[in-house]
Amino acid sequence: AQSVTQLGSHVSVSEGALVLLRCNYSSSVPPYLFWYVQYPNQGLQLLLKYTSAATLVKGINGFEAEFKKSETSFHLTKPSAHMSDAAEYFCAVTTAGNQFYFGTGTSLTVIP
């Protein structure tokens, strides 16, 4: 079975500071991993995905994530936070592809 753990349900960073949102996965087979962003009163939008190509994945809005098999992690980072980055972020894992497992989400607050 697969699962995802997002450490830290709430993260606050200052504008311009590094954003680091943590995601650890559990999977007995090579996974596909995704990060999504959800703005208030909207659905989830794909930020980036890992599909066994490059371990460092670049997404939209300056976000990137690195797949580390030895640490079973797929942490999301952005060098410099912007006010518009304030949102809910979800990590998800799938293997066969027809069942997706989502983390409980991390709410990012950006302090001016």
Add this chain to the structure above:
Amino acid sequence: NAGVMQNPRHLVRRRGQEARLRCSPMKGHSHVYWYRQLPEEGLKFMVYLQKENIIDESGMPKERFSAEFPKEGPSILRIQQVVRGDSAAYFCASWPGQPQETQYFGPGTRLLVL
């Protein structure tokens, strides 16, 4: 290429009424997922359907809830005899069927039970 559509976007029901939520997947997608999101909580998987078949309904309450995805038309999530605890945002996602592909989410239906 239209995205996933859900309607209505907002639905208000009184306790005991029925709520019917619709989801039209992206063109060419034959897989649909339904999720529920409560305030300050993450996404909870409810049901996974392919055309005319329920593949996995392990996340859906056994009573009052049902889902379908007919050969023609949108997927429907039906909640009978709604209670206040059913108030939540319900999201639909469609998937094209390739393992490396993401799900595509609709904007959600926000159900309020009075």
